[in-house]
Amino acid sequence: MKLSVIMPVYNRERYVVSALRSLVRQRDAADLDIIVIDDGSTDGSAEAVRSMMRETPCIRLFQQSNMGVAKARNAGLRQLPPDAAFVSFLDSDDISLAGRFKTDLARFKANFGLELTYSLMTLADRIDDERLEPTADSRTMTLRGISLGTALFKRGLVDRMGQFDEDFEQAEDTDYLLRVFETAPNYELVDAVAIYYRRHAGNVTKEHSGRVRNHLRAIHKSMRRRKADPSLREVQGIFELKSPADWQML
Amino acid sequence: MHHSDVYAISSKDIVFESFDGEAVVLDLSSGKYFGFSDSGSRIWQALSSGVDAQVLIGLTAGASTIGRAELEGFVSQLLELGLLVCLDAPPQPLPSELLAELAATSEPLTVSVHDDLADLIIVDPIHEVEEPVGWPAVKQAS
Numbered sequence: 001m002k003l004s005v006i007m008p009v010y011n012r013e014r015y016v017v018s019a020l021r022s023l024v025r026q027r028d029a030a031d032l033d034i035i036v037i038d039d040g041s042t043d044g045s046a047e048a049v050r051s052m053m054r055e056t057p058c059i060r061l062f063q064q065s066n067m068g069v070a071k072a073r074n075a076g077l078r079q080l081p082p083d084a085a086f087v088s089f090l091d092s093d094d095i096s097l098a099g100r101f102k103t104d105l106a107r108f109k110a111n112f113g114l115e116l117t118y119s120l121m122t123l124a125d126r127i128d129d130e131r132l133e134p135t136a137d138s139r140t141m142t143l144r145g146i147s148l149g150t151a152l153f154k155r156g157l158v159d160r161m162g163q164f165d166e167d168f169e170q171a172e173d174t175d176y177l178l179r180v181f182e183t184a185p186n187y188e189l190v191d192a193v194a195i196y197y198r199r200h201a202g203n204v205t206k207e208h209s210g211r212v213r214n215h216l217r218a219i220h221k222s223m224r225r226r227k228a229d230p231s232l233r234e235v236q237g238i239f240e241l242k243s244p245a246d247w248q249m250l
Numbered sequence: 251m252h253h254s255d256v257y258a259i260s261s262k263d264i265v266f267e268s269f270d271g272e273a274v275v276l277d278l279s280s281g282k283y284f285g286f287s288d289s290g291s292r293i294w295q296a297l298s299s300g301v302d303a304q305v306l307i308g309l310t311a312g313a314s315t316i317g318r319a320e321l322e323g324f325v326s327q328l329l330e331l332g333l334l335v336c337l338d339a340p341p342q343p344l345p346s347e348l349l350a351e352l353a354a355t356s357e358p359l360t361v362s363v364h365d366d367l368a369d370l371i372i373v374d375p376i377h378e379v380e381e382p383v384g385w386p387a388v389k390q391a392s
Contacts, residue, residue, distance in 0.1 A: 216265070236364075240369045
């Protein structure tokens with residue numbers, strides 16, 4: 001049973017090996033196929049990936065000029081092999097938790113009609129890249145948020161959803177996941193953490209207004225779809241802040 | 251109508267954009283988002299940019315003309331939802347292109363409230379973050 005994981009990479013030489021290691025250690029869970037799309041990195045990202053490939057043939061690297069994350073994800077979708085039964089994603093600075101795929105795949109085995117598991121993510125600002133775990137002094141926050149890395153898709157659902165909307169410079173994952181959940185797929189919300197989402201200066205966009213605009217566009221698209229097709233539903237009860245429970249937003 | 255018929259966005263937590271003339275408003279503090287009919291979108295644009303509400307009464311919109319009661323009801327909703335506040339300031343002129351767009355609308359003035367993405371909007375990933383560590387701006391509840 002083949003599981004393909006799509007990883008777009010852009011200038012993440014510092015983190016990409018940790019991200020790949022977090023996947024490769026789960027080779028016992030499935031016939032793992034890691035599709036890395038190097039989106040025109042100008043640092044040593046591609047070489048870092050190649051260094052992993054020498055000992056890990058399940059990693060495939062594809063390089064393109066810089067086109068943005070939506071196009072990179074679509075390039076990954078185009079590389080899905082015909083026999084990939086499951087599809088997931090991992091960003092090149094995140095960590096997939098050990099045993100995560102094994103646990104989720106067991107759910108698909110127990111529930112034949114299941115199309116999607118959607119798990120929790122823990123934001124962490126310090127990760128030990130040897131242990132692939134947050135350090136003792138890391139701040140953490142656990143939530144069911146927007147991250148393709150917390151989703152494990154059955155292939156049919158991915159084929160049905162089609163491409164990422166390439167008009168998005170960011171928030172293409174928000175748009176994609178809203179489209180997925182609006183169609184009411186057969187999903188299970190898993191109360192276990194699937195990824196550590198690494199918060200670092202490099203992944204917080206400097207331009208807050210652009211970030212907001214892209215998210216508003218995703219929400220606008222969702223409202224427009226639901227207006228045009230009343231069979232689509234609001235994405236109620238998916239996203240939630242889990243912990244720490246005694247924190248609230250400013 | 252209130253003593254002042256000029257309004258402004260109530261706080262920096264209220265962010266909005268228009269796409270193809272359709273407004274989407276987000277309240278970052280509550281995580282709610284708001285959608286508008288085609289005429290509601292244009293009226294939102296006018297009111298949020300400081301156009302005097304009185305100027306809008308009698309204009310062609312939503313295949314009809316905007317009545318006083320209809321507009322007052324709509325403005326009251328926007329105030330109650332915490333999106334707008336009254337402003338004691340001179341009004342801004344109504345842009346002519348907005349007038350034309352308003353005339354082309356076909357739906358009555360409505361605003362819809364949605365909270366399905368509330369936790370998501372509040373926490374991640376679009377909320378302001380503390381620099382430079384990129385942590386969502388949170389405080390411990392008392």
